[in-house]
Amino acid sequence: MDEHHNESTNPFAKAMIWGLWVAIFCVIFLMLYLDNRSEDSLVINGFNGSYSTTGTINDSPVYFLLDTGATHVVVSDELANTLSLENLGQTRMHTANGIAIGYRTELDQITFGPIKLKNIEAIVNPAMDGKEVLLGMSALRRVEFSQKGANLTITQIK
Template sequence: MNPKDPDPARNPYRSLGRGMAFVASLLMLGMFYLYFQNSLQARNHPNRDLQIAPGAELVLKRSGDGHYVFPGTINGRPVSFLLDTGATLVSVPAHLAEELGLEAGAYQQSITANGTVVTRTTRIGALAFGPFVLRNVPASLNPGMAGDQMLLGMSVLKHLEFTQRGDTLRLRPLAGE
């Protein structure tokens, strides 16, 4: 076996070189994937690890799609909130009601961005995010919401002062609450 043998069928070093080049290419693609995956996660979910500022203030960064999305809990169970100043109540996907310990109440009509929907009233025993904990929060169970994200509406936001500058939103408790 001569490495300079012109007959490729008899030269094992040539196929070994191609195999190593293929493996190196796969490793490079994997490294690019991990790098860009982390970059996308940071851009699309900048609040996944909430930073709580001194004085019970919560600072949120806008995600890549222009929304403020952040983790919290409903009745002690982890959830993802999307801040929605256009929502009157906290809106919970109806398929999560049992998992979150929520009881469906009276039927009501809710006007959403997707049109009018029949929802059910409910009350959230404990809703928490960052330094904030609210109890007995009015909410609705929306059967039209397919995902796992909760809309954090004005039934919560009315208890907070919020200021937006650029891509940063600061939430603070209202004076006297």
């Protein structure tokens, strides 16, 4: 009778051991996945629903305002001159103040936190002042972002 009892629990014990090993491998995989993800992520604490961060354009320091409503990264004429950005042709822009004329350019590289993006289409807006840069969808479509409370997490897509 004891032999019969051992035989019936033996498959259960084997299943439990296999289940334990699967769980251990899942935990290790998730820890490695989340660890790699955090190395490629930037968490920004928002203020009144807007998000900003420091970074660089072509290795020059800038201040980014994230703008998911902007089609392109947008820089001022002043900043474009400082960065020696190439004029790739005139373009019309729809702005909050109406239609404006600017010019297209390309940014070799932008960085913010651990995020590095290359060859980003941008627009130079001569009506824009200062050194703030609107970080629009020409850059943001190359990252994943999620919002939780006042925090926005931006993760590099590999």
